[in-house]
Structures are given as C-alpha cells and as structure tokens.
Amino acid sequence: MPFLFGILFIFIVLITINIRIVAQSEAFVVERLGAYLGTWSVGINFLIPFIDRVAKRVSLKEQVIDFRPQPVITKDNVTMQIDSVVYFQITDPKLYTYGVENPLNAIENLTATTLRNLIGELELDSTLTSRDTINTKMRAILDEATDSWGIKINRVELKNIIPPAAIQDAMEKQMKAERERREAILKAEGQKKSAILVAEGEKEAAILRAEAKKEAAIKEAEGQAEAILSIQRANAEAIRLLRESAPDKNVLALKGMEAFEKVANGQATKIIIPSELQNIVTLSELFHESKK
Numbered sequence: 001m002p003f004l005f006g007i008l009f010i011f012i013v014l015i016t017i018n019i020r021i022v023a024q025s026e027a028f029v030v031e032r033l034g035a036y037l038g039t040w041s042v043g044i045n046f047l048i049p050f051i052d053r054v055a056k057r058v059s060l061k062e063q064v065i066d067f068r069p070q071p072v073i074t075k076d077n078v079t080m081q082i083d084s085v086v087y088f089q090i091t092d093p094k095l096y097t098y099g100v101e102n103p104l105n106a107i108e109n110l111t112a113t114t115l116r117n118l119i120g121e122l123e124l125d126s127t128l129t130s131r132d133t134i135n136t137k138m139r140a141i142l143d144e145a146t147d148s149w150g151i152k153i154n155r156v157e158l159k160n161i162i163p164p165a166a167i168q169d170a171m172e173k174q175m176k177a178e179r180e181r182r183e184a185i186l187k188a189e190g191q192k193k194s195a196i197l198v199a200e201g202e203k204e205a206a207i208l209r210a211e212a213k214k215e216a217a218i219k220e221a222e223g224q225a226e227a228i229l230s231i232q233r234a235n236a237e238a239i240r241l242l243r244e245s246a247p248d249k250n251v252l253a254l255k256g257m258e259a260f261e262k263v264a265n266g267q268a269t270k271i272i273i274p275s276e277l278q279n280i281v282t283l284s285e286l287f288h289e290s291k292k
Contacts, residue, residue: 018047020054027093029056039093058093062154065104069162070112072119074127081162082119084111086142087155095150103149107142111156114141124163131158 021044022028028040032052047053065088069081086107090096100106118134119127127134135156143153163171 014049015046018049018052020045020047025059025061027058027060027090028054029058029093029097031055036094036098056093056097058090058096060090060093062087062089065107066159067108067111069160070115072116074119074122074124076123078124078163078167080119080124080127080164081160082115082158083160084115084138085157085159086111086153087157088146088151088153090150091152092150095148097150099149103151106149107146107151110142110145111138114138124167128161128163131161134158 020028020040022040022042024042026042028045030037030040030045030047030052031054032048036055037052065086067084067086069083071079072082073079088107096103115134115138118137122130122134135158138156139153142156146153
C-alpha cells in the first residue's frame with residue numbers, strides 16, 4: 001500500500017511539473033524526442049515526461065536592439081561612426097528557433113554590413129541629410145533578409161552619425177559663417193525696406209502737398225472768377241436799369257462826368273476826354289450840379 005501511494009505521488013508530481021501555461025505575448029516551441037512537435041500558443045498545455053520538452057520560449061512582443069557604433073566610410077573617403085536602432089518582431093517562432101543559430105547577433109552583423117554598403121554609395125553631405133532614405137532602404141533590405149528567420153523588421157533608425165573631429169570643426173565653422181551670412185542678409189533687407197518706406201512716405205507727402213496747392217489755386221481761381229462774374233452781372237444790371245429808365249442827354253452826360261471824375265482821381269498821367277463833352281460850359285454846369 002505505501003508503495004502504491006509513492007507511485008501515485010511521483011505521478012502527480014510529474015504531471016504537475018510538466019504543465020505549461022503560455023502567456024498572451026509568448027509562444028513555446030516544443031520538441032518530442034528531439035524533433036519539432038509544434039508551437040504552443042496561449043493557454044494550458046501538457047508535456048509528456050521524459051519525451052517532450054520546451055525547446056524555446058519566444059516573446060511575440062516588438063523588441064528593440066540598440067547596436068554599438070559601427071565605423072563606415074563614405075564615398076568621399078570620410079570615416080564616421082554610426083550607431084543604429086532596430087525594431088523587430090518575431091512572427092514565426094519555429095523559423096526563429098531553427099532558422100539561425102544566434103538571431104540577434106545575425107541581425108547586428110547584417111545591419112552593419114548593410115549600413116556600410118549604403119553609406120559607401122553616399123558622400124558625407126548626402127549621408128548627413130539623407131537619414132530617412134537610409135532608414136527606409138535598410139528596413140527593406142533587413143526585412144527581406146530576416147524573413148527566413150521568422151523575424152519582421154518594423155523600423156530602422158540611425159541614432160547618431162559621428163564624423164571625425166576635424167570634419168565636425170569644419171562643419172561648425174561653416175554653420176557659423178552661414179548664420180552670419182543670413183544675419184547680414186536679413187539686416188540689409190531690413191534697411192532696404194526701411195529706406196523704401198521712408199521714400200514712399202516722402203513721396204506721398206509731396207503728392208499731398210501738391211494736391212493741396214492745386215486745390216487752393218483752383219479755389220482761388222474759382223473765387224476770382226465768381227467775383228468778376230458778380231461785377232459783370234452788377235454792371236449788366238445797372239445798364240439794363242439805365243436803359244429801362246430812358247435817360248435823356250443830361251443824365252447820360254452826368255454819368256459820363258462821374259466816370260470822368262473816377263478817372264481823374266486815379267494815378268493815370270493822361271486823361272482822354274470823350275468827344276461828346278465838347279461844350280465846356282455845359283460840362284461845367286453839369287459838374288457843379290453833380291457836386292451839390
């Protein structure tokens with residue numbers, strides 16, 4: 001009886017230790033007698049003691065590898081240090097387990113060789129300004145190469161591009177000169193715009209002054225014309241009234257004498273006496289009468 005209990009106890013222990021619970025983000029690659037049996041996904045699974053074994057536990061999460069800086073040479077023979085970051089995910093646990101001996105080391109070496117090939121086709125300036133292009137090409141090449149390993153490359157990023165110290169110093173001087181040039185251009189453009197605004201302001205002021213003088217001259221001319229017109233109208237009205245009153249010769253002589261008196265009071269040095277005033281006696285009489 002104790003013997004049976006002992007066997008039962010050992011059987012329970014063996015079953016217990018061979019129960020495997022697979023998490024949501026994992027997969028188990030199982031072998032039976034050394035041969036691939038299957039891939040366990042999420043849930044409870046049982047191993048046959050001494051026959052089955054879990055060959056590899058594989059994480060299905062996206063993983064990140066930050067590789068150390070790699071020396072690369074550009075097309076114009078400049079040696080730089082470039083470190084890259086690779087984001088990948090295991091899509092086939094079986095291929096990942098049996099496809100390559102050390103998948104992460106294989107990805108690192110493949111990344112280094114691919115990076116050297118791509119940078120070797122570019123010059124220094126193109127390398128520094130073409131990160132997106134290099135990242136896209138590297139992702140496509142690595143994804144195709146690692147497909148047989150059950151790995152999908154989601155993204156590749158060049159984290160740091162470190163040129164030699166002499167190149168960095170030259171680049172800093174070039175950037176400083178470029179900033180100074182842009183500053184000088186902006187300053188000159190500001191002075192130019194300021195001068196243009198001042199000239200435009202003076203031009204508009206001159207135009208306004210000329211227009212004001214023009215308006216004043218027009219108003220003055222209009223006022224003089226109106227005054228002359230008013231005088232002419234008054235004269236015409238006086239003549240009309242004189243005609244309507246049917247004046248005799250004495251009235252006409254009196255009017256002529258009044259006109260002669262205005263002329264005599266002026267600054268003229270010569271006085272022309274009308275021919276109608278031939279009778280000096282009559283003229284004198286009319287003159288005295290007008291004075292009374």
